[in-house]
Amino acid sequence: MSLSGAAAEPHTEQPFLQHHFALPEQQAEASKIGMWLFLVTEILLFGGLFAGYGVMRMLHAEAFHQAHAHLDRALGALNTVVLLVSSFTMAMAVHSARRGERRKLVLFLALTLSLAGVFLGVKYVEYSHKFHDGLLPGRLYAHRGDATAGQFMFFSFYFLMTGLHGLHVAAGMAVIAWLLRRARRGEFSARYYTPVDLTGLYWHLVDMIWIYLFPMLYLIS
Amino acid sequence: MTGRNYLNERRGLWSWLTTRDHKRIGVMYLWSTLLAFFLGGVFALLIRLELLTPGKTVMSADTYNKMFTLHGAVMIFLFIIPSIPAALGNFVLPLLLGAKDVAFPRLNLASYYLYLAGALMALATLAMGGIDTGWTFYTPYSTSTGGAVNLVTLAVFVLGFSSIFTGINFIATVHKLRAPGMSWFRMPLFVWGMYATAVIQILATPVLGITVLLLLMERLLGIGIFDPKLGGDPVLFQHFFWFYSHPAVYIMILPGMAIISEVIPVFSRRPIFGYRAIAFSSVAIAGVSFLVWGHHMFVSGQSVLASAIFSFLTFLVAIPSAVKVFNWVATMYRGSISLQAPMLYAISFLLLFAIGGLTGLFLGALATDVHLHDTYFVVAHFHYVMMGGTVIAFLAGLHYWWPKMFGRMYSERWSRVAAALIFVGFNATFLAQFVMGSRGMPRRYYNYLPEFQPLHILSTAGSWVLALGLLIMAGYLLASLRRRPDAPPNPWGGLTLEWQTGSPPPTHNFERTPRVEGGPYDFHLVSEEAAAGRQR
Amino acid sequence: MSTASQAESSPRTYLRVLAALLALTAVTVLAAGVNFGAPSINVVIALAIASLKGSLVALYFMHLRHERPMNAVIFLTGMAMLAIFLMFCFLDTASREPVAPSAAPAAQAAGALRPSSARILRAS
Numbered sequence: 001m002s003l004s005g006a007a008a009e010p011h012t013e014q015p016f017l018q019h020h021f022a023l024p025e026q027q028a029e030a031s032k033i034g035m036w037l038f039l040v041t042e043i044l045l046f047g048g049l050f051a052g053y054g055v056m057r058m059l060h061a062e063a064f065h066q067a068h069a070h071l072d073r074a075l076g077a078l079n080t081v082v083l084l085v086s087s088f089t090m091a092m093a094v095h096s097a098r099r100g101e102r103r104k105l106v107l108f109l110a111l112t113l114s115l116a117g118v119f120l121g122v123k124y125v126e127y128s129h130k131f132h133d134g135l136l137p138g139r140l141y142a143h144r145g146d147a148t149a150g151q152f153m154f155f156s157f158y159f160l161m162t163g164l165h166g167l168h169v170a171a172g173m174a175v176i177a178w179l180l181r182r183a184r185r186g187e188f189s190a191r192y193y194t195p196v197d198l199t200g201l202y203w204h205l206v207d208m209i210w211i212y213l214f215p216m217l218y219l220i221s
Numbered sequence: 222m223t224g225r226n227y228l229n230e231r232r233g234l235w236s237w238l239t240t241r242d243h244k245r246i247g248v249m250y251l252w253s254t255l256l257a258f259f260l261g262g263v264f265a266l267l268i269r270l271e272l273l274t275p276g277k278t279v280m281s282a283d284t285y286n287k288m289f290t291l292h293g294a295v296m297i298f299l300f301i302i303p304s305i306p307a308a309l310g311n312f313v314l315p316l317l318l319g320a321k322d323v324a325f326p327r328l329n330l331a332s333y334y335l336y337l338a339g340a341l342m343a344l345a346t347l348a349m350g351g352i353d354t355g356w357t358f359y360t361p362y363s364t365s366t367g368g369a370v371n372l373v374t375l376a377v378f379v380l381g382f383s384s385i386f387t388g389i390n391f392i393a394t395v396h397k398l399r400a401p402g403m404s405w406f407r408m409p410l411f412v413w414g415m416y417a418t419a420v421i422q423i424l425a426t427p428v429l430g431i432t433v434l435l436l437l438m439e440r441l442l443g444i445g446i447f448d449p450k451l452g453g454d455p456v457l458f459q460h461f462f463w464f465y466s467h468p469a470v471y472i473m474i475l476p477g478m479a480i481i482s483e484v485i486p487v488f489s490r491r492p493i494f495g496y497r498a499i500a501f502s503s504v505a506i507a508g509v510s511f512l513v514w515g516h517h518m519f520v521s522g523q524s525v526l527a528s529a530i531f532s533f534l535t536f537l538v539a540i541p542s543a544v545k546v547f548n549w550v551a552t553m554y555r556g557s558i559s560l561q562a563p564m565l566y567a568i569s570f571l572l573l574f575a576i577g578g579l580t581g582l583f584l585g586a587l588a589t590d591v592h593l594h595d596t597y598f599v600v601a602h603f604h605y606v607m608m609g610g611t612v613i614a615f616l617a618g619l620h621y622w623w624p625k626m627f628g629r630m631y632s633e634r635w636s637r638v639a640a641a642l643i644f645v646g647f648n649a650t651f652l653a654q655f656v657m658g659s660r661g662m663p664r665r666y667y668n669y670l671p672e673f674q675p676l677h678i679l680s681t682a683g684s685w686v687l688a689l690g691l692l693i694m695a696g697y698l699l700a701s702l703r704r705r706p707d708a709p710p711n712p713w714g715g716l717t718l719e720w721q722t723g724s725p726p727p728t729h730n731f732e733r734t735p736r737v738e739g740g741p742y743d744f745h746l747v748s749e750e751a752a753a754g755r756q757r
Numbered sequence: 758m759s760t761a762s763q764a765e766s767s768p769r770t771y772l773r774v775l776a777a778l779l780a781l782t783a784v785t786v787l788a789a790g791v792n793f794g795a796p797s798i799n800v801v802i803a804l805a806i807a808s809l810k811g812s813l814v815a816l817y818f819m820h821l822r823h824e825r826p827m828n829a830v831i832f833l834t835g836m837a838m839l840a841i842f843l844m845f846c847f848l849d850t851a852s853r854e855p856v857a858p859s860a861a862p863a864a865q866a867a868g869a870l871r872p873s874s875a876r877i878l879r880a881s
Binding site for chain 2 (some may be wrong): 018019020021022026029030031033034037038040041042043044045046047048049051052055056059060137138139140150152153156157160
Binding site for chain 3 (some may be wrong): 396420423424428454522
């Protein structure tokens with residue numbers, strides 16, 4: 001594959017191909033590697049929270065056990081289902097983009113966005129209940145009648161972990177909304193849909209984090 | 222070479238602020254990190270000035286605590302971690318690979334702006350009363366003290382992302398943008414070093430991010446994770462902190478070693494001894510670096526079992542480093558050595574890094590560490606590896622690639638003067654600290670027993686000699702910029718790809734995409750006159 | 758990325774994966790209510806199911822099954838590092854006494870802080 005002379009044509013035909021890449025496949029693969037590397041940083045970022053949660057749980061098993069009973073398992077499970085389905089719709093969006101099916105791409109992106117909105121809505125409901133009951137992090141904790149002291153720490157982690165996760169969901173929604181706009185304008189094709197692909201990866205990771213969060217916070221007793 | 226190059230092709234401040242050219246980004250990083258180095262150096266000189274006498278010399282104890290905190294934080298986060306990767310690495314990596322740019326040029330520019338933002342936030346704390354927690358921010362002091370801790374932890378968070386973005390860029394670039402014919406084992410060893418560094422940046426930095434986030438939340442909300450009064454564990458903070466900060470020191474040294482692997486073959490006119498061993502040792506160091514962080518915590522209350530495991534693993538990490546030192550020396554054996562500035566620094570590195578590395582073993586052994594922890598022995602150890610190692614290697618790289626970056630040669634005579642002063646001053650400053658540390662002088666102390674004063678005086682005098690050498694260096698380097706651009710494409714006779722294009726290079730790096738058919742150090746295959754040599 | 762050489766899962770497969778994920782979610786909720794003896798067994802089961810779900814997401818939704826191995830290597834390396842971090846933290850915590858001997862956390866300070874380094878120095 002001699003590249004030295006023939007640089008001009010691929011770039012003018014394919015405006016999405018940046019000047020320092022010779023071929024679209026090369027650029028797409030590089031972007032994917034970059035995205036996976038970024039996802040690893042997210043894994044370690046959240047992982048730190050899991051580590052802190054795990055250690056504190058080891059040290060205060062009884063308090064954590066009692067505190068977690070305040071969480072609404074049904075809502076948590078509902079949110080799990082919502083995110084799993086949104087992952088499916090996102091995968092379908094990428095699939096449609098890859099085949100150049102613009103309408104389906106738009107549809108599935110819109111579905112994913114809506115489901116994400118539902119997720120945040122459910123979280124809002126959950127948080128409202130917690131606020132109402134004084135189940136807040138750290139020194140804001142105002143719940144009365146705890147059998148074991150120290151349940152506030154469970155809620156410190158609950159809010160930190162679901163809060164950080166929720167921020168990532170919100171950021172994901174913003175990106176998906178932007179993708180939706182671009183998709184409706186026809187900016188993606190079978191030859192170029194990298195932003196959709198990369199956003200999909202991000203979204204699946206957000207789902208994966210919740211897959212671990214849900215049992216750790218809501219279920220384990 | 223006066224001609225169109227990346228410096229003059231587009232002019233004006235805006236063209237720099239919106240550039241996507243890795244070379245320009247590298248240059249911006251260079252000036253920024255050098256400025257940080259200067260600032261951190263000023264703090265250091267003030268520390269050493271205060272320590273001339275026991276008791277108060279020129280500042281109060283509170284101010285002293287802020288001095289050493291800022292010296293550490295500025296040097297580590299604003300200078301040493303970004304300098305080689307983001308300044309030299311950004312400039313040189315694509316050239317070494319025969320590429321036109323890094324994989325994600327816009328991400329590169331974003332990384333620089335994040336660095337600037339974090340730097341400005343950190344420096345703003347100076348105006349807010351500063352911080353006095355030590356650069357390590359240990360709890361519970363850091364969660365309960367006033368001051369600008371919140372702002373500085375946010376700054377660290379932002380700087381962390383700058384580092385991560387650089388790491389992402391480098392890994393993707395090495396995977397996908399090598400020139401035709403450049404297999405993994407034909408890459409220059411600088412690239413291997415940067416790759417290993419990038420792996421650490423990706424894996425370790427996020428944990429620093431969550432650490433400072435947790436610290437912030439502990440301060441703002443009292444979440445309880447690190448506060449024993451609330452049921453938390455301050456030792457947990459240290460686990461979190463050192464999980465990043467130990468690998469971070471390998472983020473600092475691997476790029477330095479990478480430079481040495483470039484300079485020694487060129488200035489010995491010999492192929493590197495044990496290319497694969499050096500390449501694999503970079504990766505091995507990166508891997509093992511994640512397994513040893515508890516050696517900073519032997520006396521913190523960490524369990525004896527964990528400490529023993531960490532101590533054992535710490536001895537392991539010395540092995541790949543030693544492999545490199547042996548291979549570099551073996552490269553020089555029967556070589557045709559030219560003692561120009563890059564090589565003077567490289568040889569200094571070999572000695573100073575060896576001392577630094579060996580003294581790490583005393584600290585890695587549990588029994589001796591109990592006595593040496595938090596003494597000046599530790600301070601001397603890490604200055605030998607970070608300054609005698611990384612900074613000296615950085616200077617080697619700066620002198621090696623300066624003609625390529627700016628198209629000018631600097632004064633050879635003054636560079637030797639500076640190198641000599643730096644070498645002498647550095648050793649005077651820090652050898653004294655090994656001695657006083659082993660005799661019990663604690664680190665971060667404002668007051669000390671009178672018996673330590675002669676060594677402190679020696680150390681301070683050394684710091685002045687060191688500073689003088691660095692100032693002279695700044696002088697002739699800046700002076701060189703006022704000369705006509707007269708550097709040839711290949712002033713050192715190197716065989717790697719960056720020497721096959723102009724000094725300074727054109728914006729698009731190469732007129733024609735290089736095609737690689739040989740290794741980067743095949744000096745045994747080219748003739749002596751091949752000053753315009755090529756990686757065949 | 759027009760390379761047809763890159764295989765990809767079909768929508769059918771995606772649906773099947775979704776069904777599996779939903780089923781596993783049901784399993785994990787049900788399993789949480791069962792008493793297996795020790796609470797740690799519940800933890801292990803929950804983590805195992807979560808990892809299974811995560812693997813399905815990674816392999817199929819995130820295309821790791823059909824792509825170059827490098828992406829999977831990157832992902833697994835990240836997980837491995839996390840595992841190391843978790844392991845050492847837990848190992849340390851499990852092999853020493855809690856920092857505050859009155860282990861129940863209290864919102865108010867309950868006496869002076871015991872310096873944790875005192876333990877090692879006393880022991881040596």
